[in-house]
Amino acid sequence: MKRDIILAGVGGQGILSIAKVIGYAALKRGLFLKQAEVHGMSQRGGDVQSHMRISDKPVYSDLIPRGNADLILSLEPLEALRYLPYLSPGGWIITNSTPFTNIRNYPDIEFILNEIRQVKNYRILDADHIAKETGSSRSVNMVMLGAAAEKLGLSPEFLKEGVRDLFKTKTERIIELNLIAFDKGRMN
């Protein structure tokens, strides 16, 4: 068992929270893992990414080799494409369709979606909309995690325990909302 996952988005979108949940779940399954993340300057509204590697064998490199990622999980469509050279020929892109347009020259959204559709395996969902429907517009990242659950090689139960771990200092209501968001993402 081995999964190389690139988590992509813009600083502040909650990528590291997704990484934490996958991390917790992988540990519960007794897997090895390495997760490289971006700190410092680039966090302020810039593009951010996390390389996440889980495996039943020890993991060497903190960085995923190009052409090796099983999954690009992106909170924003343009960022889904930034790391395309890392995707393996049979890998999946699972992305939110709602653009994050904090730059003036954001490309035409149809160009972006078309390009994503050129990839062999993809799933595009409007996670912002789904999160809003569940009454928790801040849970876009948990919707996306749910949408990717099947491709992570980890059981949804472990992932849900991970969600509980992540929010363990919050109220039960917040935990519930995030679990609902996760389930909504799985079903979409």
Add this chain to the structure above:
Amino acid sequence: MDKLLLLGDEAFAQGALDAGLSGAFGYPGTPSTEIIEYIQRESDAAERGVKRDWSANEKTALEAALGMSYTGKRAIVTMKHVGLNVAADPFMNSAITGVHGGLLIAVADDPSMHSSQNEQDSRFYGKFAMIPVLEPSNQQEAYDMARAGFELSERFHLPVMVRLTTRLAHSRSLIVRQKILKENPLSLPGDPNQFMLLPAFARKKYRKLLEQQDMLVQASEKSPYNQFIDGPDHSLGIVVCGLAYNYLMENFLENECPYPVVKIGQYPLPEKMFLELRSRCNTLLILEEGMPIVEEMIRGIFGADGLSVKGRLDGTLPRDGELNPGLVRKALGLPLRESYKEPEFMVPRPPALCAGCPHQESFKALNKALEPYGSGHVFSDIGCYTLGFLPPFNAINTCVDMGASFTMAVGAAEGGLFPSVGVIGDSTFGHSGLTGLSDATFRKSNVVLIILDNDTTAMTGMQDSVIGGKIEAVCEALGVEKEHIRVLTPLPKEQDQNVQALNEEIEYPGVSVVIFRRPCIHVLGKRRKEGKA
């Protein structure tokens, strides 16, 4: 034993704590910041009373750590690579004084300049000072090397550098903890003059340091962090340092690496292992994160006799930037993996000042005030406000090193530039702006020096700034006239007043300090959460 999921920085911090750490000193700097942040967060450290406040800068931090070592306790000092330049004076001399309690100097290098101005390699400093350097290849080693480093430091009575790089510092993995050690008791050095570097003493101590070098090499030969791993194919020998080991092994997941490998985690270099490798292979590939220091040493000045050396200097690997599995794969001559191409319409998404950030209004006012004079008048410093260079502000012209805003403004004013403006943040002012201000008032330079006081070290994640609450008093004490220390609030409704105040200070033919004061929006949010605002 406990298992923890930790960043490389955090693993080192936990390792130091578990090895009986008494104090951590440092100035925040990516990618080193999380070491002290972790120690500040840990309840064990709080219960034990481990000292762990931020220092004014890297030099004061290293000197404080050296002082703690004087008391026999184990101490660490943390900084990023360019911070070691600031601490270079006590760093070089601490190798001559030696230490009493174990002292680790953790320096996080940033190859590829993810958040830095250069990618200097701290191993050069280690060699320069002639002290041992440890370089972990993974998070477990980052943990273990804290303990091994203290032991090495106390065995040779020398400071030990632990060199981390961005990719390890900011990557998480499982580590297994070792037994927790007690802190050293308070004790003074056996020789009360050990830390006295009057020339007569220093000469003796320097000779002793020179004499110790052979023993340091021998320690490296025996170190578990240096390994000779033989392989059947002698057409190539590989020397691999620190993290680069992982990028090598990543390319041999299915089969073992067929070539003999010398894996380096402790310096000075283990000479016998090199001789062993040289006796088998006529071609060597050097894989190291950062600059080609080992490669240069192997090549020697005139090239080694009959030896072909591949690495960053002959173009087998790029001369700059961090390594990755793909670059190493190419260097090994293995077929590249198939991959998708990046679409042509991709555009960069650079970082930007946050919505609601006080610096935005400060820069708007400054731009307005400088409108009549054209561009090229603003010397800036390093922090969030450096992003004021980017559109839509385009408000600053320089960013050289910590503190170079005020000092360059002084130099430019002396060269005849009018107006000459320096811009610095509150934490950076505490780090290395004070001396520049002192120069300015001594020279009576015609400058406007702006302090953007957002009450934190924002860029690195909101650490406390040691100058907090003291800025006006310090400016006055350094010779700025009271009526030319202006405190302004960077808010849209204050814009006209702020522009007018700036214009007045530009017209004043002497040193003016304009303080724009409003807390970072994230600090405010954090304090509201904690019920402090």
